[in-house]
Amino acid sequence: MIRLKNEKQIDGIRTSCKLLSSMYRELIPLVKPGIQTIDIDYWVQGWIKKMGGIPVFLGYCPKKKPYPAAICISINDEVIHGIPCKRKIHEGDLVSLDCGIDLGGFISDQAISIEAGKVSDAVHKLNKVTNECLYKGIDAAKQGDRLLQISRAVEKHAKDNGYGIVEEYCGHGVGLALHEDPHVPNYPHGANPKLNNGMVIAIEPMINMGTGNVAILDDDWTVVTEDEKVSAHWEHTIAIFGNKTEILTDRLEDLLL
Ligand code: MF3
Numbered sequence: 001m002i003r004l005k006n007e008k009q010i011d012g013i014r015t016s017c018k019l020l021s022s023m024y025r026e027l028i029p030l031v032k033p034g035i036q037t038i039d040i041d042y043w044v045q046g047w048i049k050k051m052g053g054i055p056v057f058l059g060y061c062p063k064k065k066p067y068p069a070a071i072c073i074s075i076n077d078e079v080i081h082g083i084p085c086k087r088k089i090h091e092g093d094l095v096s097l098d099c100g101i102d103l104g105g106f107i108s109d110q111a112i113s114i115e116a117g118k119v120s121d122a123v124h125k126l127n128k129v130t131n132e133c134l135y136k137g138i139d140a141a142k143q144g145d146r147l148l149q150i151s152r153a154v155e156k157h158a159k160d161n162g163y164g165i166v167e168e169y170c171g172h173g174v175g176l177a178l179h180e181d182p183h184v185p186n187y188p189h190g191a192n193p194k195l196n197n198g199m200v201i202a203i204e205p206m207i208n209m210g211t212g213n214v215a216i217l218d219d220d221w222t223v224v225t226e227d228e229k230v231s232a233h234w235e236h237t238i239a240i241f242g243n244k245t246e247i248l249t250d251r252l253e254d255l256l257l
């Protein structure tokens with residue numbers, strides 16, 4: 001069931017989203033070659049708690065093992081759900097960060113992909129096109145239209161550039177819980193509800209340099225590309241209300257691309 005949000009709830013979700021984006025603005029300069037991913041998570045947990053929020057990913061348990069960190073850090077062929085550990089970031093890595101905050105019961109969700117130092121032209125292009133896929137999807141998210149318009153727009157831009165689309169994972173309703181209905185796939189598939197006033201969704205293209213096929217590592221979380229080629233991930237939380245579509249999280253690509 002899709003839970004439509006009223007204006008007061010959207011105000012709360014927006015505040016949570018702004019907090020998350022301001023966290024990223026402070027975090028981005030720290031994501032440099034040499035830092036261990038576990039230290040990024042330590043920083044994120046401290047920052048969110050200091051600001052009065054709760055890291056929603058920490059302890060999140062949709063399947064057998066709870067997610068053990070506040071942020072997902074997925075490097076190169078890791079697509080999503082990379083667990084922070086002693087691994088260091090290296091020059092040329094593509095580092096995808098995904099995080100969510102619960103602020104007073106209002107949930108935000110945003111992902112960005114950071115180029116550590118200088119990456120190859122091919123990786124930079126993948127990152128840029130994945131970010132563009134996100135905005136193509138958002139442009140297609142119009143009140144009264146159908147949800148799969150978003151999916152078609154994302155898919156088209158990825159395919160036009162010869163990239164693979166991850167099909168097993170998708171965007172989602174968000175705002176009062178981390179994962180709500182509807183599913184927001186990155187290719188047209190499944191339910192196709194009308195985009196109604198009060199819908200809050202996370203759109204999150206996961207785009208691969210090679211095929212869209214993925215596997216899960218033995219840690220039961222980390223999703224990797226089957227062909228070990230690089231993957232990028234960008235996500236915004238958006239709201240559809242009052243005849244317009246508002247991006248609730250802040251655009252951060254000007255700092256990164
Ligand atoms: N941010 C992911 C999403 O967009 C959820 C991460 S699951 C977690 O759906 F366990 F890592 F929290």
Ligand code: CO
Nearest residue numbers: 109202204235
């Ligand atoms: Co999400």
